[in-house]
Amino acid sequence: MTLLKEKAVLLDAEADNAIEAIRLSGRLLVEAGYATEQYVEAMVKGYRDVGPYIVIAPGIAIPHSRPENGALSAGFSLVRLKEPIEFQHEKNDPVQLVCAITGVGNTGHIEMLQKIATILGDDEKLDQILKAENYEEITKIITI
Amino acid sequence: MYILSVCGMGFGTSLMLLMDIQSMAKENGYKVDGEATDLGSAKGKSCDFMVASSEIANELSSEDVPIISIDNLLDKNEIKEKVLPMIEKLSKEG
Numbered sequence: 001m002t003l004l005k006e007k008a009v010l011l012d013a014e015a016d017n018a019i020e021a022i023r024l025s026g027r028l029l030v031e032a033g034y035a036t037e038q039y040v041e042a043m044v045k046g047y048r049d050v051g052p053y054i055v056i057a058p059g060i061a062i063p064h065s066r067p068e069n070g071a072l073s074a075g076f077s078l079v080r081l082k083e084p085i086e087f088q089h090e091k092n093d094p095v096q097l098v099c100a101i102t103g104v105g106n107t108g109h110i111e112m113l114q115k116i117a118t119i120l121g122d123d124e125k126l127d128q129i130l131k132a133e134n135y136e137e138i139t140k141i142i143t144i
Numbered sequence: 145m146y147i148l149s150v151c152g153m154g155f156g157t158s159l160m161l162l163m164d165i166q167s168m169a170k171e172n173g174y175k176v177d178g179e180a181t182d183l184g185s186a187k188g189k190s191c192d193f194m195v196a197s198s199e200i201a202n203e204l205s206s207e208d209v210p211i212i213s214i215d216n217l218l219d220k221n222e223i224k225e226k227v228l229p230m231i232e233k234l235s236k237e238g
Contacts, residue, residue, distance in 0.1 A: 050152030050183060053199035056217040064156045090198060091215045101156060110159050117160055121218030 003112065003144050006135045008032040008077035018052070018087040018095070019044055021079060022063045025100035028077035034102045039070030043100065055089035060120055064101040071102040074109045076116060078138065080130065096130065115144040145234055147178035148189060150196040150204065154182030157217055161195055168224050174231050192234055195227060 008028045015021040026040030042065035047054060055061045065071070077100045084094035099116060103109025119125050119142055128141045149165065151158035158180035169176040178191070183203055186194060193210040194201075201213035212226050 046152060051199055053152055053157070053197045055199075056157055056197065057219065058216060060218070062156065064153070066153055066155050103155070107159065110163065113156065113160050114163065117218050121220070 003075065004078060004139060004142050005032045005075075008034070008075065009135050009138055010078070011080045011132070011134070011138075012082040013079050014082050015079075015085060018047065018061075018085055021061070021081060021085055021095070021098050022047055022100070025063055025077050025079045025098040028079065029075065029100050029102055032075060032077060033072060034075035034077070035072055036070035039065055039102065042066070042069035052087040052089040052093075055087045055092040055095055056117075057120065058092045059084065059094065059096045060092070060126075061087055061095045061098045062101055062116075063098065064103070067102075067104045071104050074103050074112055076101045076112065078129075078142070097126075112144065116142075119144070145174070145176050145231065146191050147176055148186050148191045148194045149178060149180045150183055150186040150194055150200050151180070152183055152200065154180055154185065157197060158182070161197075161214065161217060161223070164220060164223050165195060165227055168220065168228065169231055172228060172231075174235060176231060193230055 029035040043063040046065050054063050079098040081096050084096040086093050087095045125141050132138045149158040149162040162180045166176050195212045198213045198215050201211050204211050216222050
């Protein structure tokens with residue numbers, strides 16, 4: 001059983017810029033029932049206000065906002081971009097994986113975040129995610 | 145020892161960073177207390193040092209405590225290489 005719903009995964013998506021990519025990952029959160037539209041706009045605002053720090057590692061962005069901005073339950077979505085996009089991060093650009101995250105409460109999402117971090121921080125798994133051909137393959141790698 | 149981990153919202157990456165640092169410190173025999181906070185609240189707060197992603201660290205440059213900047217928040221080795229020496233140094237002074 002994976003926490004990553006099929007509705008929350010989009011492979012080889014096309015986006016023209018960082019904001020579009022964040023909105024794509026947010027739309028998946030809404031479709032999977034993790035967040036409201038308001039949360040998506042809060043993630044976009046967060047990116048505009050505090051900048052590209054959401055690019056936590058080379059090629060990986062984790063857009064998120066605070067629970068009170070429209071999170072419904074803890075969850076995440078995964079967008080793999082067809083072409084990597086510049087997020088204006090000094091060192092970790094360009095971004096190919098956009099993993100939007102929701103949490104409720106102050107720490108309830110942390111265990112999930114840690115697990116995601118462990119998977120994305122594993123070069124071998126990251127490579128498998130970049131090469132996976134469909135949702136089924138992704139769920140074999142992201143087993144949370 | 146009290147540290148602040150800082151991110152844009154005090155909710156995502158800063159908590160991740162704090163937990164990584166605390167578990168790394170524990171493995172090396174140190175106890176580190178701290179809190180995860182957002183950029184706005186971090187400014188002017190008292191602590192022994194602050195840790196943040198490089199983007200956020202640039203915004204904290206006017207603080208009068210040491211700032212440690214992490215480029216890859218998923219890279220536990222980078223976190224250890226940059227943070228452990230600071231913990232060791234403060235423990236000796238402490």
